[in-house]
Amino acid sequence: MPADTVREDISKFLTSRRARLTPTKAGLPAFGGRRQVSGLRRSEVAQLAAISVEYYTRLERGNVRGVSEEILDSLATALQLDDVERAHLAALVRASNAPHRTTDRDGGTAHVRxxxxxxxxxxxxxxxxxxxxxxxxxxxxxxxxxxxxxxxxxxxxxxxxxxxxxxxxxxxxxxxxxxxxxxxxxxxxxxxxxxxxxxxxxxxxxxxxxxxxxxxxxxxxxxxxxxxxxxxxxxxxxxxxxxxxxxxxxxxxxxxxxxxxxxxxxxxxxxxxxxxxxxxxxxxxxxxxxxxxxxxxx
Incomplete structure (x- = not known):
């Protein structure tokens, strides 16, 4: 999978998870007025994950080089990811940081003992x-x-x-x-x-x-x-x-x-x-x- 494709997948995955949350579901105060985004704003996710808006924006654009496990865990908690989604995000991050590595699993194997x-x-x-x-x-x-x-x-x-x-x-x-x-x-x-x-x-x-x-x-x-x-x-x-x-x-x-x-x-x-x-x-x-x-x- 090309590096650009992995970054795009990270971006779309994070965007889609953010879009499904509302302030109420996230435990944030819902102020009146019309919201211009579906789901949470980037600033709200950043607040929940205890990171800066600039850093979250970078992550949502697929730039995850050097991101720590602690940050990923905070982000997963903020977005209310389940265990499968957490593992998926971690796999995407690994793929992005090593886009040309040889995979160690042959998921398409056709040999049955x-x-x-x-x-x-x-x-x-x-x-x-x-x-x-x-x-x-x-x-x-x-x-x-x-x-x-x-x-x-x-x-x-x-x-x-x-x-x-x-x-x-x-x-x-x-x-x-x-x-x-x-x-x-x-x-x-x-x-x-x-x-x-x-x-x-x-x-x-x-x-x-x-x-x-x-x-x-x-x-x-x-x-x-x-x-x-x-x-x-x-x-x-x-x-x-x-x-x-x-x-x-x-x-x-x-x-x-x-x-x-x-x-x-x-x-x-x-x-x-x-x-x-x-x-x-x-x-x-x-x-x-x-x-x-x-x-x-x-």
Whole structure:
């Protein structure tokens, strides 16, 4: 990622976070009269962060060389950033101060060890797949192949969840909370773009999505960031109907950039029988329909 691009991302990220805050939310007195800016003024952020207006203006323009962790922490607190946003800002600052460094994470890796497939296949009560940080699905178990049949039904290999969400009309039927999954997909990619600024494959994927999907481009420009870690996802499966499943995203320390995503059904859930019926759909063996790995993630 070129240095100018990183500085622009820092500027837009800070500006967007400032715009979402009001004096009331920030605990500042709201004086009468019409405000000419959306959200807080620069002077108000500077006041909250205990820095000068000139220094904050410099930071918001993307000039973060030499900024200390203490200043970043004060700024994050002033802007009420959550943990994901704090980590994102720190990653952008690192990228800006070392724009040409070689990244130490291959977020687009397409290699899945045989033992990982064995782990997936052993999860007979959960739908599980391995994905990389580009949201490519690299390996699946039987229940995941049945659950994600539409997403896996693509000529492009490996299948990519962001391409499915923003490029396949079936996604809006499959995800009952399509807006939520679209937010998470874009936020995950933006988080990874900051962590791996030299990742040309990821940049190509983002350019492709923004070119072909106005919805993606709009969400990308919002500079929201997200970690897909745990929660509940609501599906509508074309064969078994509605499914409310608990998900967990488990990072794999031995394989940086790879994550096992599992979907399980809560005990006594009304979706239990429908979830179990997924076993009757899709191929039994991994070789029949597992995503094929390749040297190019996108």
């Amino acid at each position: 045989a033992s990982l497939q064995q782990i997936l296949d052993a999860m007979t009560g959960a739908a599980a797949f391995v994905r990389n940080a580009h949201l490519d699905i690299l390996a699946t178990n039987q229940l995941a192949r049945a659950l994600y049949a539409d997403a896996l039904d693509t000529t492009g290999q490996p299948p990519n969840l962001a391409r499915f969400v923003f490029g396949d009309p079936r996604a809006r039927r499959f995800y009952r909370d399509w807006d939520g999954i679209a937010h998470d997909a874009v936020g995950s990619l933006r988080t990874e773009a900051a962590r791996t600024p030299g990742n040309a494959d990821l940049a190509d994927l983002i350019d492709e999505l923004a070119t072909h999907s106005a919805e993606f481009a709009m969400r990308w420009d919002a500079h929201d960031v997200e970690y897909y870690r745990s929660g509940q996802q609501r599906f509508h499966h074309h064969t078994v109907g509605d499914l409310d499943l608990d998900y967990d995203a488990l990072e794999i320390p031995a394989d940086p950039g790879l994550t096992i995503v599992t979907y399980t059904v809560a005990p006594a859930s009304p979706c239990t029988s429908a979830f179990l019926r997924l076993r009757q759909h899709g191929p039994v063996s991994a070789e029949e329909s597992s995503p094929r790995t390749s040297s190019s993630p996108s």
